[in-house]
Amino acid sequence: MTQVAIECVQGNIANQPDIDAIVNAANARLMPGSGVAGAIHSAAGPGLAEECRDLAPIEPGQAVISGGHNLPNARVIHCLGPVYGVDTPSEELLADCYRNALGLADREGLSSIAFPAISTGVFGYPIEEAAEVAVAAIRKASPGLTSVRLIRLVLFSDDDLAVFRSALAATPPET
């Protein structure tokens, strides 16, 4: 079977035109916010918030899918990450976000997905811990994917990129 490629890049999650679905680090109401949610909603236009009204609210760890509206991507997968140390166990809930988003993308027949570093901004998850959880969850889910062939992690800063790259290098692929 073809391997799933996992890559880390520095960039803006709302500017990944070669990807089928981008993941939103959402709030429970799936409304525009700051950070990732702000960038995605402003690039998608008001139609995204309108569609999201019927999908909300969501729980920590959950993922739901919408259209991409004015984004270059066909779909947006909205995940509610845990607020670090408040929504517990934070590690499990953060892993659930990655696992559930990948499962949704795969069931929808999508071949590529891009994630931001969920929960590491406003929700306060330390970047090193979040990188370990994200990479472990992605490695674990990858062998079960039949449609998704590219998983991209999009980090906002060079420092965060370095942390995710070393977490990825430190974790062997599951067989």
Ligand code: AR6
């Ligand atoms: N592209 C990629 N990464 C980004 C971008 C971007 N355009 N903007 C910020 N980041 P956050 P959370 C990084 O706060 O912690 C919102 O208000 C950022 O540096 O967007 O899950 C929602 O409405 C950080 O590393 O998401 C929720 O209420 C990471 O993306 C709440 O914040 C996540 O930062 C969600 O908080």
